[in-house]
Amino acid sequence: MKTMAWIGAASVVLGACASSPVPADRLAQSQAAVRSAQEVGAERVPPAALHLKVANEELQQARKLIADGDNKRAEYILLRAEADADAALNLAREAQVRADAQRTVEEVQRLKNSRPEGS
Amino acid sequence: MKALTITAGAAIACMIAGCASKPPTELRNARAAYQDAAMSPGANLAAPDVYEAKKSLTLAEKKFNDDGDEAETRDLAYIAERRAIAAKAKGNTMLAAQQKQLAIQDAEQWRQQQASAMRQQLGQTKEQLERSQQQLESERQARVAAEQRTADALTRLQGMNARQEARGLVLTLSGSVLFGFGKSTLLPTAQKRLDGVIVALKEDPRSITIVGHTDAVGSDDANMQLSQKRAEAVRMYMITHGLPEGRVIAQGMGETQPVADNKSAEGRANNRRVEIVLNGSASGDQGQGQPMPGSGQQGGGQQGGGQQGGGTMQGGGMQQPQPSGGQQQPQQRPIK
Numbered sequence: 001m002k003t004m005a006w007i008g009a010a011s012v013v014l015g016a017c018a019s020s021p022v023p024a025d026r027l028a029q030s031q032a033a034v035r036s037a038q039e040v041g042a043e044r045v046p047p048a049a050l051h052l053k054v055a056n057e058e059l060q061q062a063r064k065l066i067a068d069g070d071n072k073r074a075e076y077i078l079l080r081a082e083a084d085a086d087a088a089l090n091l092a093r094e095a096q097v098r099a100d101a102q103r104t105v106e107e108v109q110r111l112k113n114s115r116p117e118g119s
Numbered sequence: 120m121k122a123l124t125i126t127a128g129a130a131i132a133c134m135i136a137g138c139a140s141k142p143p144t145e146l147r148n149a150r151a152a153y154q155d156a157a158m159s160p161g162a163n164l165a166a167p168d169v170y171e172a173k174k175s176l177t178l179a180e181k182k183f184n185d186d187g188d189e190a191e192t193r194d195l196a197y198i199a200e201r202r203a204i205a206a207k208a209k210g211n212t213m214l215a216a217q218q219k220q221l222a223i224q225d226a227e228q229w230r231q232q233q234a235s236a237m238r239q240q241l242g243q244t245k246e247q248l249e250r251s252q253q254q255l256e257s258e259r260q261a262r263v264a265a266e267q268r269t270a271d272a273l274t275r276l277q278g279m280n281a282r283q284e285a286r287g288l289v290l291t292l293s294g295s296v297l298f299g300f301g302k303s304t305l306l307p308t309a310q311k312r313l314d315g316v317i318v319a320l321k322e323d324p325r326s327i328t329i330v331g332h333t334d335a336v337g338s339d340d341a342n343m344q345l346s347q348k349r350a351e352a353v354r355m356y357m358i359t360h361g362l363p364e365g366r367v368i369a370q371g372m373g374e375t376q377p378v379a380d381n382k383s384a385e386g387r388a389n390n391r392r393v394e395i396v397l398n399g400s401a402s403g404d405q406g407q408g409q410p411m412p413g414s415g416q417q418g419g420g421q422q423g424g425g426q427q428g429g430g431t432m433q434g435g436g437m438q439q440p441q442p443s444g445g446q447q448q449p450q451q452r453p454i455k
Contacts, residue, residue, distance in 0.1 A: 083198040083201035086201065093208070093209075093212050094215070097212045100219060101216065101219035101222070102215075105219070105222045107222075107226075108226040108229075
């Protein structure tokens, strides 16, 4: 009976190890995505800031899951975090490039409206 | 066999249940987000990203079909929704960048157009300037030539005393040649003489003032009237013999401007005269009407309408009081 218990425990441990190792690469990738979003200033663009915040929360959640040994679940949460960070980055860029384009269009309009010198 | 049937039935029931189970919020959101991204104006510009979002959604849909509403189904749908949001944002970014580029090109094109319009305008202005300068120069040359012709013509006339004064070219005709004593009717000899003058002046653009003078014999009033009538007679003759009416004015100065001593007979003869004044000099300041020192000659409010040529009438010729206060103002018939 004692032997059976040992075999059971070992198989559980082995099974867990074999199916879900610690997702170190995934973690690094998600962290890099969050950093990129921060670098383009996602905190300062409202819709992007929300996704960035969520991504950070998900990173924390994933770290906790890894500490608890639930690597499989952690991997999915890290995928969520990366997707949120990526969305934050693209939303931030959109806002910036749009604003820049708008300024340029207005400047051109002003230039065209202003009378050329000497006429 | 019976057990197998039951198992199969359970599986079918499960499949039906799975199909019928409501898709999770994440999946519904992902579908909507994908539609939104695929329909966005920048979708074509971010086609690879939109395609990746679609693959992500397909994966979530498959997971849902296979396993129903599970945690991983929700994860995949959640990720698919974010991919769609990111793809749409990327398309919009590229669209905005494109618009900026177009605006810059537009501005550059506009600048070039402006510059070329400005160059063209500058060229036209320069051309006009050159043309008007040439025109002015040729007009000036024409005036100089006309004056020269007049001067040449006048020198050919006999018995004519012409001299250049500040008020213009002054041609003096002796009164005895033109009129009988106390008369203002032109003598036949005078007409001949004036015909020559008219021919000489015909081509000249300058305006002409005929100024009549008398000696000091007789009353001031009578002399003033006589000089005015004589000047008028000369003017009438000139305009009826080819000079434009508007070009000639007549003016009587009476005895106010002697050129010689009235005590001697010779002096009086010199004072009885008619002056034909070609006003100003066309070749000089182009009729800028310089005030003449002797502009008192031109009494009375003269409205020299219809003057021709460059020469302004006796510059500054407005109501200068006569030096000797008690004297009568010279009269002048208004032209027309």
